[in-house]
């Protein structure tokens with residue numbers, strides 16, 4: 001019986017999740033493909049590690065990437081290791097050896113995606129990466145196939161399961177940041193280095209990949225303004241709740257008069273919005289096409305089976321097409337053309353409403369000085385509240401602004417942070 005042979009680079013959360021789905025859904029996969037999918041070999045770092053799931057007696061475990069690349073029976077190499085150098089090397093060698101590649105590695109795609117697209121095209125190989133963005137949510141194929149004819153006006157979403165899990169647990173259970181992060185790690189949601197999750201880098205990697213799929217241009221990672229969730233405190237979550245918001249880590253990109261504006265920031269989301277209700281490891285992406293209008297995709301953004309499901313969909317997609325003689329994959333979704341740099345709106349020109357939390361001495365003239373500085377920099381105040389006990393060294397003074405530019409906000413904060421009544425630097429978040 002004809003079968004598709006795959007080799008896995010990595011057998012951690014996602015690799016073992018994929019192997020489990022291949023096992024439990026084997027009949028369904030065969031019905032769809034008319035072929036079996038077989039794992040031939042698995043590349044790991046530590047051959048002595050005890051594995052929670054056994055992929056079967058015929059699977060070879062190795063710590064040598066060449067075993068995967070040099071096996072003439074392997075059709076597809078599935079890169080699920082993470083990291084940059086070894087993963088990139090494996091993928092480039094796979095293309096050179098005439099093997100298609102499926103990867104979940106958004107970091108690698110964000111940093112070296114253009115080179116990988118070129119190598120795949122030059123070797124007429126498929127490079128698929130549904131699992132790299134928003135876990136189990138089919139966002140890559142939605143942009144590439146389902147919305148292929150739409151101009152994407154705006155894309156906005158929660159794209160990191162770990163950060164969303166932490167903020168949800170802090171909001172709904174009052175859990176502290178470190179305990180919530182440790183839970184997310186235990187559940188297999190976090191990156192090997194969780195700094196990527198909590199500092200917003202992982203979200204930025206996904207945004208970079210999705211901008212290519214949505215617009216066919218490259219918005220370099222280094223140009224994306226990134227703010228993580230490490231300075232979101234229980235106090236900010238409570239103030240946000242009082243004003244009618246939930247705090248979420250959002251990625252956004254939009255077309256502003258022909259230029260792209262993108263960023264990753266914690267933001268206050270009105271509690272009535274669907275995005276505010278996305279909890280735990282779930283992600284959600286709201287897309288707005290010029291023809292289709294708004295679309296919302298929601299699902300688990302991290303974890304073994306959800307992510308394995310997206311990896312498997314890519315493998316099956318390739319398996320259906322790869323033995324046809326005319327198969328020449330268009331991996332970027334833009335007719336295999338070179339991807340030009342995006343025309344980028346300077347980040348300081350981007351407009352938003354803002355939440356400011358100043359920590360100031362509780363004395364006469366402070367509010368007047370702050371409102372004067374805001375007025376002088378064109379930041380219009382919508383709401384303000386001061387809390388705290390008299391006698392405390394610093395009290396929180398929270399201001400919600402109307403829409404203004406990031407340039408104005410930075411000018412205000414620089415000025416007020418330098419004033420003699422300021423006890424701690426201002427904390428600011430965007431408001432959706």
Ligand code: NAP
Pocket residue numbers: 009010011012013014015043044045046047049063079080081082083086104105106107131132135188189190191192301302303304307
């Ligand atoms: P993981 O649990 O840490 O597993 C990584 C696997 O790769 C392990 O089996 C490890 O071997 C192997 N490995 C790592 N470096 C290696 C090297 N240099 N040589 C050989 N083997 C190596 O990671 P994961 O959570 O499954 O994530 C894998 C990839 O999927 C990453 O790119 C991640 O960003 C992405 N992703 C993860 C999720 C998720 O929910 N976890 C969701 C979407 C995308 P050992 O087992 O011997 O240590």
Ligand code: HSE
Pocket residue numbers: 132133134135159160161162163189190191197202301302303
């Ligand atoms: N660490 C990532 C997250 C995995 O928490 O979203 C999914 O990409």
